[in-house]
Amino acid sequence: MHKAKLVILLAAALVLGACSKSPEVKDGWGDEPTVIGGSQDAMGSNQSGLDGDSVRQGEEFGGMSLGAEDLMAGTTIYFDFDSTDIKLEYEEILAAHARNLVENPGARVRLEGHTDERGSREYNIGLGERRSQSVRRVLMLQGAQDSQIVTVSFGEERPFEFGSSEEAWAKNRRVEIHY
DSSP: OHHHHHHHHHHHHHHHHHHTSOOOOOSSSOSSOOOTTOOBOTTOOBSSOSSSSSOOTTEEETTEEEOHHHHHHHTEEEOOTTOOOOOGGGHHHHHHHHHHHHHOTTOOEEEEEEOOSOSOHHHHHHHHHHHHHHHHHHHHHTTOOGGGEEEEEEETSSOSSOSSSHHHHHHHSEEEEEO
């Protein structure tokens, strides 16, 4: 009887320990996304990433020339509170991404869904997934292939901006597009 209690306690500790870890993404993509128009040096670092410092003005994207600010905005789709509806302002951006995928059948894209901190962890993981699936559907309706798109949800685990204000929450309700 004493051994059974010990086994149950150990199993409970393992389950609780597993629940406290952040989700790991093992999708074969690596840590650094490849950016359209970017190149990698011998060490594998992106020469033109999305960190703001290395994005070049006039970067060619999906057949249209975008400035650094447009490129930054073009890789993130923002959502309203508790919503998976894509706003009309992102139609052209998603059309450009879809054109790029259609014109480059070997290109692959990872859609990372994020939420603000409100709601349970489980709910936010689901909401982040629904948001990334919403973007995926738009890309596929415009010709992108299923095999080119991977979705992942981080829920509230990777905020863009820390804080409990509407401004911070609005920046965290997003899908990031990584090539």
